[in-house]
Amino acid sequence: MFEKINPHTTIPERPATTEGNFYESKGKASNPGMNDRIRKLRNLSVETTPTLSIERALHETSFYKENYGKFSIPVLRAMNFLDHCQKKALYIGEGELIVGERGPKPKCIPTFPELTCHSVDDFHVLNTRDMQPYKISKHDIDLYEKEVIPYWKGKTQRERIFSHVPEEWRAAYEAGLFTEFMEQRAPGHTALDGKIYRKGMIDFKNEIADNLANLDYINDPEATDKAEQWKAMDISCDAVILFAERHAQLAEHLATQETDSRRAAELLSIAEVCRWVPAHAPRNLWEAIQMYWFVHLGTITELNGWDAMNPGHFDQHLTPFYAKEIAAGTLTRDQAKELISCFWIKVNNHPAPPKVGITARESGTYNDFTNINIGGVKGDGTDGTSEVSYIMLEVIEELHILQPGNSVHISAKTPDKFLNAASHVIRQGHGYPSVFNPDIYILELLRQGKSLSDAREGGCSGCIEVGAFGKEAYLLTGYLNVPKILEVTLNNGINPVSGKIVGIQTGDPLNFKSFEELYTAFLRQLQYVVDQKIRVSNYIDRMFAKYAPAPFLSVVIDDCISRGKDYYDGGPRYNTSYIQCCGLGTVTDSLAALKKHVFEDKTFSMDRVLTAVLKNFAGEELLRQTIINRTPFFGNDDDYADLIAVQVFNDLVDTIDGKPNIKPGGKYHLNMLSTTCHVYFGKVMGATPNGRLAGKSISDGTSPSHGADTHGPSAVIKSLTKIDHVKTGGTLLNQRFLPGLVRKEADIMKLGQLIRSYFTLGGHHIQFNIVDTATLLAAQACPEDYKDLLVRMAGYSDYFNDMNADLQQEVIERTENDSF
């Protein structure tokens, strides 16, 4: 989900070796986990440096050399997948209960040359960069250069896309007005519903066979295309059954060599599980988890979709198996927790595949954004929490590993007990779980046209984006740099950073007589940029439908089988394209500054403000400080700025929402996610009229600009809920708290009540950073950006920024001693 950007905001990025080294380690021991098995598996996962495997690329290249042109594209893709599942190196690690790796061993990641082919230079960068390296041997690089790179030259999806984009798009793209997701990875981004716990691959094969048998070649003009899709889906089902069977054989083989009789028995159990799933519907908890894991591995091996894969409401899916086995006495709570822990570690074993080209130089993230949804409501609208939900919270707290991401879903029906348990985990300061409001996102999904039960079974995947799980392709197409659009407007279509024309001429701002004239120009520029973005996104969408279909993913997403259409080609029941709008805070504050100081109070002329902005405020500190301190900014429950935010938000909705994408019934919607793209977007921009200096990051998600909110979290919540979250596919609110604010039981309860308040007012998502020493040090070095950092002292709260250096130092030291 990243392009040229820094670590993710939800989960603190750590070097692999110190991963999990967070505030208040519960386990005391250096290696937490519920028992020796989990501790060992976790340790291996955390300590292993990510490496690259060229195995998949080699298999694929020789398969394509041999077979390209012999089959239809869908069948070719499925055969390629089957070929790799037949040949790929397997791994069953010591002590593992849940088995299967995408590469030949943990944290070893394949490449996907059919999408984007890494260059030798890319590999050198990945091998040597300080942040998030991926190691690869000289031997493998040489082999890649000899075998893989020459074949794919000019044939990758990325090259095809870039050879066809219009000049206007390229100019806007290079200026950083928006990003394009689909040039690096396949559009992915979906989550599963409960069908794989009720049906096995054999059931899906039977459905496919029925459809093929009833195909009407005489009257259906798409009959041939459908037949190819179904054949491809059928082959891909065979591929994962075969992949599992090979694991069963390996486990049996290992059992014969195992000297420890307990482990030998476990290996035989693994063999039994792998022989049953994914071919059949799972019968117990172990099989249910392994079922999901094989499906997960299949989808992320077939292609490299954004945000890996996601089990969706995993606690709800596992609960029937758990309840049945607990009642029957065939499983203990601890055994269930152990299996869930094994699964958690499996996800952590799978860092995101690294990007290619210029973006590889920038640090990315290892996080591949599987986001486990916990709690929420069930399809019938009742409370979805169960004992499994609590077990998952325990696993999150105990393991505290980077992946999988996780979120709790708090509806009005969710018991306080669950919210409180989740708040305790939030308090640990890992940055997760993030917190979602099903009561609002169900409305979001209904508004987008989902049925009530599909909406209720939906949730959030990746970061904050909402979708109907198991039934929707909801593709993120890229981030939109809204403050940059204002910047271009203020320069009449020119990018002041490069001097190039990147937008349309909307008038010389010096001639604007009123704020309304300025705003109208901004809107025209916005419409132009969005049109550029959509035009190319649609084109790329078709490229994937035609050249990189995903038959296996299509098997598990309704209604691809019944429609005989691929996941990328309108097969899913719902087809959404999202544009993620960034920088609401920055653009609001900039507009508020111009409205107040130029048009209303006439404190400064437009000429003077724009000149100061172009000079990055050099020699204009008085002007800059006046703007910073004398402008109502977004996030303070002050209608002056908040209503500008509402206006911008509504106009973004009007510009983007409901535009058709090129799939039947498919539409564009917006969400307000920035992930960490606000850092990149800031880098491509000069200074902005809100006093932000050139190159500094713009505001994240729907959060206020850094340091602009000075009235505490309740005021932020009030400001944020003046916008109608229901019109989005997700908003994002970051809140930074110091551990001292959530030290006592009563404080933790109040954190939960703050969340309830936000959700009652209509908030979509909130996440808390219980900040650490590093942040405090940064706050000391750059107080302006941390005006909102609340510190709990003895007896009352104060802003960190309002304290003198000595006291800040004291807080830093004290916090570290007490809590970290």
Added chain:
Amino acid sequence: MSEDLIFDIKRYAINDGPGIRIVIFFKGCNLQCAWCHNPEGISGKIEKMFAPAKCISCGTCVEVCPEKAITLTPEGILTDGDLCTVCGKCAEVCPTKAIEMSGKQMSVSEIMETIEKERIFFDQSGGGVTFSGGEPLVHTKMLIELLDECGRRGIHRAVDTAGNVSSDIILEVAKRTDLFLYDIKMMDSGSHQKWTKAGNGKILANLKAISEIDAHIIIRIPLIGGVNDTYQNIGYTAAYIAGLAGNKKEVHLLPYHNIAQHKYSKLGKLDDFETLRAPDNETLIRAIAKFAAYGIKAEIGG
């Protein structure tokens, strides 16, 4: 409708009574505690506060001052207190808010409007408003109007007081207060006089009086090392609280911290921080045990 001087309003206050609260700080107090955390709340007049670290030496304030009371020095600005009329013109123009006037005349309706902004948080958390200061009870008329208005609107009301007023005032206030956060400093009136510039006679009598009408009271004790953390004072305090009528009192111990030092320098005031220190952990543990021995639940923090 009354107006009075307010020096701060804090939202998302989580340590001044139940739930999520808003705290209204009245300016003006009738004690002068040496350890005061809110020194800008002591004087009942508007005061000028200056934070040198934020000053960019732009000289704008020098130009606008009608009394020519401000001079620009290499260390920032200097204000001649004899000439300054606290008119606030300098604060109005200061681009960085290095100069701020502490204290703003606010009406009951203005304050109620701010309180109402937080209603959703009260509703979700069982919170409400806490009137603090300064000493809210010396702002009797305004306080009573606000308490009545909050009562009409169904908002939970807490009053954070040191209780150093005549008993008819506190009894009048008690009629419209849901919770008192009642400060006790020390039992010996002589040292109370020494450290706060007032004896504790009225304070203890008023605590007794509102206990007898069974007001809901949480007693808060700032514990300052070397001032009131002696075994003897804690023992006397515990005994006194145990002897109070009415429902069982909770005690919150607030260990002293020199957090407010920067506020003193902003006000251009000297402080006594050399002699004040935080109580050590052992003392805190002993204090909690002492209260427990009297059947009183004491906890750290408010």
